Amino acid sequence: MTTLQISLFGTLKCFYDDRLLELDARKAQELLCYLLLHPTQQHEREKLATLLWLDKSAPHSKKYLRQALWQLQTALDIGPTCPPLLLVDHQHIGIHPAADYWLDVAVFEQAFFAVEKQSGQQLEEKQVEMLQSVLPLYTADLLDGWYTDWSIYARERYQTMYLSLLDKLTEYLEVHHQYAAAIAYAESMLQYDRARERTHRQLMRLHYLTGHRTAALHQYDACVAALDEELSVPPAQSTVALYEEICADQFSLPGRKSDSTPTKGKDPTNLPRTTLHELQQIRSTLSALQNQVTQLIYHLEQR
Template structure:
């Protein structure tokens, strides 16, 4: 079974999928806590172990890894392989480019298959800057695609499936207040007023515990609208009209939610830039490979 460092090296070579990498750069990023010589030795050992996995006896050397005596390492993108991340990015990107009213059932099914490829964070045990950046990008794409799916299902009146997508979003990002509102509307549309009210209570609790703030005015207005609706009578699927003042408050809260995340990403980017700046210019990526393919990481 591949070790954590072997898996990390493979992912690093695959992302991005069309570049070669200098050994010094890889060693400096993946073994930043070691002196240069020890980091290079660790890279050589890990590369040898990765080759044993990808190119065992009977598989030609260079079939998957291009590192034959040069100071550059790359994944052979011309090889016969399938990459789940490439499929995920391609299919979700295609679906996101289609407006909600124009998505048809085959499009939704393709989007759901793509979302099933995302089984968790990329390299969750790694805290290297490059891994954190890739992990965050994939997570955002996953959440945005789920939100698109939720809106499409709601537009089609498929409230149960829309609720399933909404729950998956909140499992990863419970502070998404617009998703809490969507779930309130969806429960109300099914005539489940009590569940809609409980969803508001969950939203209020998580915002208070994590941010020390109350729900947005439009969320409170939606709650009032739902409470006025009789049992078993669907509420209006559209959120109440947003006044300029309410909109300003909503934007302020969104900014507060995103500020801490932005600060963290900035610190990671600064650390990565400083680390790259300390490397010799000759260790930076040099050239591109041929058109990329895909790999099965099972």
């Protein structure tokens, strides 16, 4: 049974047999967190020293690394019965491949990759239960309050994963008519990105489907305000179209029967509004993904 438990969401916390391990030195904390976020690599000491002490000379940064490593090893000295967490030699420092520990971000990441290539509609019930059990691990952003380049990049990466999982669950719950739970997850997404237009549209639909037409219209107003304040852009045509459908009480879920059925060979512009709405949603999703990729490339280039 794993008795060493480490959490990186929010603030760093290390427990051994339910006892909090004291690790007060900030640089020792940074060293541990960086190693845990890259557990399969053995890192050169020189590169670690440069990463953690950018403003120091090489001799000084190497000295400070030795001090931080000693502080870290002292804090993690929890007896001979526990395999060492760190693998250390004269040139490299890393996580020991045989180390026995539990790490919240590792569990979270494993869940993300298990469903990464599936849409919310494709999730199976067991996968939904797994995600619902894992999401509470994300108590706050990764290493909240740290502003080193590497921690900011990692924080944004895990936040993107978190929003993706929330989005998948929201989509699954909407399709399965569990609207109240879907609303809760969608509102959680807006706490992290209030200008997330796709989520505003989800909430507009969900409020309308629960019989709260006024709430759906208010959600549109909130979307318009957020887009203007955060990005200085108007809502997408798909958002406006959804708003107009709700205003006219003409919104229906994609897949429901429509009065007009497309006929083979007809002009594609005559497709029913439900099909048009789906395509507009796909376009918006692709645009959001493109923005995320652009941001990730930017941060990688700055490293």
